[in-house]
Amino acid sequence: MNIWMWISIPLFTLAVAVIVVEYIYPWRNSRSPTPIPLSHEHLRHTINECLAQQNASEIVIFEFASKKNKYANAFADGMFKKKIYFSDYFLHELTCEEVKAILVHEICHLKNYHLFVQMLMLIMPIPVGLFAVQITYSVVAAIEIMGFHLTSPLYFTVILIFLILIIPICYLTFYLNLLKLHERHADEYVIKSGINPDVLISALTKLHNLNDEPKSLSKLEEKFSTHPSLENRIKYINEFAKSMVK
Numbered sequence: 001m002n003i004w005m006w007i008s009i010p011l012f013t014l015a016v017a018v019i020v021v022e023y024i025y026p027w028r029n030s031r032s033p034t035p036i037p038l039s040h041e042h043l044r045h046t047i048n049e050c051l052a053q054q055n056a057s058e059i060v061i062f063e064f065a066s067k068k069n070k071y072a073n074a075f076a077d078g079m080f081k082k083k084i085y086f087s088d089y090f091l092h093e094l095t096c097e098e099v100k101a102i103l104v105h106e107i108c109h110l111k112n113y114h115l116f117v118q119m120l121m122l123i124m125p126i127p128v129g130l131f132a133v134q135i136t137y138s139v140v141a142a143i144e145i146m147g148f149h150l151t152s153p154l155y156f157t158v159i160l161i162f163l164i165l166i167i168p169i170c171y172l173t174f175y176l177n178l179l180k181l182h183e184r185h186a187d188e189y190v191i192k193s194g195i196n197p198d199v200l201i202s203a204l205t206k207l208h209n210l211n212d213e214p215k216s217l218s219k220l221e222e223k224f225s226t227h228p229s230l231e232n233r234i235k236y237i238n239e240f241a242k243s244m245v246k
Contacts, residue, residue, distance in 0.1 A: 035062035072210035098203035108189035197241040
């Protein structure tokens with residue numbers, strides 16, 4: 001594999017990550033249910049004030065219908081044309097201050113390009129896999145030059161297990177830990193912004209209750225979850241808030 005191939009693969013990976021975050025995600029989010037501008041005038045004023053305080057007035061806010069299926073959520077997309085979406089069920093059930101806490105949480109994701117980093121890490125196994133195959137081939141060639149012939153079925157089975165099973169599981173664990181790290185970072189950002197940690201905890205608790213999500217997870221479930229459990233999240237928020245006071 002020549003040097004131009006090694007240069008083109010990372011550039012291609014970067015380009016795909018940008019295209020997905022800036023174009024494909026927004027296209028998917030613009031589909032049914034169709035997002036519309038915020039219909040709550042008072043809430044719109046509160047949100048615009050918060051965006052201005054966060055130097056994030058370029059972010060466009062939308063809401064989408066979800067009361068029928070009782071789905072409460074907030075999420076963001078875009079790198080250059082940044083947008084945040086709230087479900088109307090979410091807006092109906094949370095107070096203005098709680099909505100503001102979740103808004104600041106999503107602003108942190110956008111400001112720190114968390115979506116781009118996550119997509120980049122999701123695509124990364126392609127070049128990493130090519131690199132692993134190339135390294136394996138080089139090591140095998142070097143060993144055979146030394147006079148050792150690795151032709152047994154056991155050898156190929158071990159290599160196959162390593163490439164197809166061990167590496168993907170390790171990488172998946174790393175990726176999920178990255179997602180949870182971003183959630184903690186966004187929670188920290190909310191508290192640093194001056195929002196009462198109890199308000200953030202209340203908003204997160206309501207989201208979990210509205211969506212009938214469990215408060216705690218087993219260690220294995222949490223390890224393979226994209227978010228920390230509510231129980232651990234509350235514990236971390238309280239600990240971080242106390243450390244801010246010291």
